[in-house]
Amino acid sequence: MTHTPNTLSLVADIGGTNTRVALADGRRVLPDTIRKYANTKFPGLETVLRQYISDEGDVNPKAACVAVAGPVRDGRASMTNLDWAIDKETLARATGAETVAILNDLQAQGHALGHLDSANVRSILPGEEAHENAAKLVIGVGTGFNAAPVFDTEHGRLVTPSESGHANLPIRTEMELRLCQYVSNAHGFPAVEDVLSGRGLERVYGFLGQEANDPKEAAAADIMKSCETGDDARATEAAKVFTKILGTVCGNLSLIQLPFGGVFLAGGVARAFAPYLGTFGFGEAFRDKGRFAGFMGNFPVSVIEDDFAALTGSASHLVALMD
Template sequence: MKHDAPLILAADIGGTNTRLALLDGTQLRAASVSRYANAKADNLEEILRNYLGAQGTAPDAVSLALAGPVTGDHGRLTNLDWSITTQGASEATGGAKAFLLNDLQAQGHALPYLGQSALTHVQCAAPQCGEPAANAQAPCLMIGLGTGMNVAPVHRLGARTYVPPAEAGHTSFAPQDQALKEFNTALAARIGHVASEDVLSGRGLEHAYLHTAGAPLPAVEIMALCAAGDAPALSAAALVIRALGHFAGDMALTHLPRGGVYLVGGVARALAPYFDDLGFAASFAAKGRFSDFMAQFAVHVVKDDYAALIGAASYAQECIGAREQPF
């Protein structure tokens, strides 16, 4: 079958689940979205073969967004012992051209395709509010909070998108107020080196609740307690939210994302309703004599759960159109 746009199989591969979808270029076929539990498969290739067998079609390209570092044509998941290669993906999909990128990079490649309805606005960029950046080519910054945490700057260069890789979740956590310093000290006594994602992630919320309540609890249950007004749960959420504000502000000064800061991932979406009450904006702006400068950066939460799939497909389409790997 001939397609006006390449038929792309996109995969969003996490430590627990893999989501797959078919896209005509960057147009998602919503009915094709499927989720697979990684624990039920021996490897990604098995999932790809099972999915295409159910869909009864062969893609022109396969684009893999994975939660872990990527080097050339090889990647490894941070929270699952799977090694993933473009060769293996191509062979599992009948010889489709295969591409590989980090999952947060994929989120960055999705940005040009996200409308205002896909976003929750946390902070408007002065002087405009709820409007696109004046310069569509302005750099943006993705901060992903889920099982882990990472950062990806996004640059639009003409019709192409440049999203350099990073492993910012493993930078050292830098607490900025007394309560966060006490939390950091207690956490370091338990786990040793405290990385940023030990606080800014699902397990970070669990670490924070153990600190405030003295008992372990899964992140999803902590958020349920927050909704019920539980004081230790809200105190734990406040620690994570303030830490996120300080970290996001640091990253904004590092990258100057005048196109906006975009928070993505399940933890970011879960915490977003509490940002106003639990101190995100004040922490984001707490940069001494540069506090007023921080008002120029819009901050959004990405609500579109399919963004990584769309971004993976966009990356593949740019590769195909350019006849080369984008940057």
């Protein structure tokens, strides 16, 4: 396959396990160019990108942007579960691109808003109509947890990074206090993502087993499968506990950011829970803010079901940089 030199952008989504790379024409990711690489087979990002460029017929991109599951500061990214050096110099050297950028993965999701197929955005809670430039909030629930507010200004879109998943887990009931103590005993500081993540769901399941004096373990994928088949009441209960805590945390973040333009849940765990949020108590927990309960109806909530949204967001960010 050959591509016209210096016309397309290279975009990548770097997770803890795999890196997905694609080419984009403006904001449109070219589906036939999406490739996935197992991180364990490569010593670093530069090697992955050079392999991709070779696989795509030595493509010469005009710009490159990578989305990283970890904090980004001063053009350099660090990842908790991957010992790779990820900085702008490495990205420019690997791709030969003149314009390069590094985003946190939630920032990339934020830049994708408004550029996704509406069929891939599932409505969970309705909200009041708002101006198209109203603030938005992306909340990622997957291997970890994070959030990023999205602001559309006269100077362009601003998506500010955070590490929301490492804030304290909120406690509202005696049961949630015991859950916090269970997580704290096993894993130290009880942070939000210790419960609101794939591994967190497994911890909730284990906690319920301890509560019932019948301890056993289950993988997150098996817990969600049991929610569908109904063959494990504890799995359903774990998913309900998870959903209510998720609603509480999302409601808290919404009061901080006031996303009248909508709250958008992203990530593999969020997608898995999408069919159950309506019946497992998400809305009730989201709106349970005392005298502000009615005010919470201003914020519509949706789930992004496009697995390649971070690639679209990276492409959109590059378009804005080059305008």
